[in-house]
Amino acid sequence: xxxxxxxxxxxxxxxxSGKWKPQIFxxxxxxxxxxxxxxxxxxxxxxxxxxVALKELEEQELLEKKVVKLKPLHIEYNLSExxxxxxAVFRQLENLS
Amino acid sequence: xxxxxxxxxxxxxxxxSGKWKPQIFxxxxxxxxxxxxxxxxxxxxxxxxxxVALKELEEQELLEKKVVKLKPLHIEYNLSExxxxxxAVFRQLENLS
DNA sequence: ACAATTAGTCAGAAAAACATGACTACCTAA
DNA sequence: TTAGGTAGTCATGTTTTTCTGACTAATTGT
Numbered sequence: 574x575x576x577x578x579x580x581x582x583x584x585x586x587x588x589x590s591g592k593w594k595p596q597i598f599x600x601x602x603x604x605x606x607x608x609x610x611x612x613x614x615x616x617x618x619x620x621x622x623x624x625v626a627l628k629e630l631e632e633q634e635l636l637e638k639k640v641v642k643l644k645p646l647h648i649e650y651n652l653s654e655x656x657x658x659x660x661a662v663f664r665q666l667e668n669l670s
Numbered sequence: 671x672x673x674x675x676x677x678x679x680x681x682x683x684x685x686x687s688g689k690w691k692p693q694i695f696x697x698x699x700x701x702x703x704x705x706x707x708x709x710x711x712x713x714x715x716x717x718x719x720x721x722v723a724l725k726e727l728e729e730q731e732l733l734e735k736k737v738v739k740l741k742p743l744h745i746e747y748n749l750s751e752x753x754x755x756x757x758a759v760f761r762q763l764e765n766l767s
Numbered sequence: 768a769c770a771a772t773t774a775g776t777c778a779g780a781a782a783a784a785c786a787t788g789a790c791t792a793c794c795t796a797a
Numbered sequence: 798t799t800a801g802g803t804a805g806t807c808a809t810g811t812t813t814t815t816c817t818g819a820c821t822a823a824t825t826g827t
Contacts, residue, residue: 581763583692586683592785595680608804619786624805646794647803658766665762666678669755689815705774716816721775743824744773 585659588633593618593626601636602660605649635659682756685730690715690723698733699757702746732756 589595596615600606611623627650630636635656639649686692693712697703708720724747727733732753736746 580696581766582760583696585763586686586692589683590687595683599677599680609802620805621787621807622785625785644795645803648805662759662762662766663679665759666682669678669759706772717775718777718817719815722815741825742773745775 698749
C-alpha cells in the first residue's frame with residue numbers, strides 16, 4: 574500500500590519531465606498559452622522544443638488545443654480539468670517550505 | 671502570485687528527475703535502501719546510474735547516507751525529514767485519480 | 768586462504784533529449 | 798502584391814543522460 578503512494582507521482586513526474594514542460598504548464602495556469610508567445614516569453618527556448626513540449630502536454634491531456642476562429646485566427650492551449658486538478662497539489666507543496 | 675505556485679514544484683520535479691530517482695525514492699518510503707539491493711530490486715538498472723542517483727538524492731537532502739557498523743558493515747540511505755515532508759503531497763496526488 | 772558480498776569508480780559507447788536553421792502554408796494588413 | 802504574423806515541420810548537429818564492462822578495495826563467510 575505504501576509503495577503505491579508515489580505511483581501517481583511517478584506519472585506526474587514523467588508528464589512534466591523535460592526542460593520546458595514545467596514552465597509551459599506554469600504559464601498555462603495563468604491563462605491560455607500560444608505557440609509564438611511562449612517562444613517569446615520563455616527565454617532560451619526554440620520552436621522545435623516548444624512544439625514538442627506542447628504536443629506532449631496535449632497528449633497527456635494536461636492541455637487542450639483549441640483553434641480560435643477570431644480576428645487573427647490562432648491556436649490556444651488551455652489547462653484541462655486534469656491539469657486544473659494539479660493546482661491543489663502545487664499549492665500544498667508551497668506550504669511545505 | 672499564481673505563477674509562484676509551481677516554483678516549489680519545479681524544484682521537486684528537478685530533484686526527482688531522471689530515470690531512476692523516482693523509483694529509488696519510492697522504495698525509500700518503505701524503509702532504508704541499500705546500493706546492492708536497489709540494483710537487484712530495480713530491474714534494468716545498473717551500478718553507475720544507481721550510484722549517481724543516490725548521490726544526487728543525498729546532495730538534495732532527500733536521503734541521508736549512513737554507515738551501519740554492524741554485522742555485515744554496510745551503508746544505508748534513509749528518508750530525511752525533507753523527504754518525509756513530501757509524503758503528504760504524494761498522498762494528495764493519489765486521491766485525485 | 769579463497770570466494771563472495773559490500774559499495775562503489777572510471778572510461779568509453781550508445782541512446783535520448785535538445786538546439787539550429789531552413790523551409791512550408793495560411794491569414795491579414797498595407 | 799508584398800511583408801509580417803500565425804503555427805508549425807524537417808533534417809541535421811550538438812549536448813546530456815544513460816549504459817556497459819572493467820576495475821578497486823574493504824569486509825565477511827567457508
